[in-house]
Amino acid sequence: MRTLREIRNGILVGAPEGQSIYQDASVVTKGGTVYKCQIDRDDICQQIPFDRTNNVGFVGSPLDEKSGQWFGATLSTSGRTDGPVVACAPRYVWFTKDLNRKDPVGTCFVSNGAFDSFEEYSPCRTSSVHQQSLENRPAVFSTREGKAPDDDSYIGYSTVVGHFKQGEEFEGIAVGMPRGNKLKGKVLLFTWNLHNYKNITISNQIGSYFGYSLTAADVNGDKKLKTHS
Incomplete structure (x- = not known):
């Protein structure tokens, strides 16, 4: 059996409902896994040990849920x-500290190309937005935690980068919040360092999921991308 280092010319393959050999199947069921497979020979794949831990917490009082994540x-x-490799679990669930609510916040793991170091990155346990440099982990910016009405607003469901602020040298970030604005949806515009300078709330229809998807395009020929929702 080949090791990860021995598999060259490989492709990474996600199996979101696969069973990780690095987790106890009686605790974490079908939490998903990632393989590195050799492309010039059949059936040569190895699971990557992004996460070797089971659910966090104590017996009878878990703090998270990785089954089906x-x-x-x-x-x-x-x-x-x-270079860095990122693998994510969008259905990862985190329990609030008083254990009375579960939030499907998602989580990601970052590794290097040699897969000899792994770090978890899961900042979304509050209704806020984070920006992280994968090349320099200390270089992180984040917004303040959102207010209680913004809980379950799906902030960050969609994101796009572009020149949205006139005169701004660096690209900014547009973030969708499809359940924000009293379930009507809205889009938040941030500068590169996550200063929220404008919100777009044109929808008057409850449940319209305004901000569910975002894209950017050069609409005026200035070779700079603007947002569309």
Whole structure:
């Protein structure tokens, strides 16, 4: 059996309902896993040990739930051999500290191309927005925690980068909040360092999910991308 280092010319494959060999199947059931597979030979794949832990907490009082979390549903790499690799579990559930509510906040793990170090990144346990450099982990910006009415607003369900603020040298970030604005939806515009300078709330229809998806396009020919919702 080949090791991860021995598999060259490989492709990363997510199996969101797979069973990780690094977790106890009686505790974490079908939490998902990620494989590195050799592309020039059949059936040579190895699971990547992004997460070797079971549910966090104590017996009878868990703090999270990894069963059915769909780990591997999202994969992203820098394209470089030694660059960062990100694998995410969008249905990962976190319990509030008083254990009276469960939030499907999602979580991600970041590794290097050699897969010899792994770090979890799961800031979304509050209704806020975070920006993280994968090259420099200390370089992180975040918004303040949202107010109680913003709970379950799906903030961050969609994001896009572009030049949204006139005169701004650096690209900003547009963030969708499809259940915000009293379930009518809205879009938040941030500068590159996550200063919220404008919100778009044109929808008057409850349940319209305004902000569910975002894209950016050059609409005036200035070679800069603007947001569309």
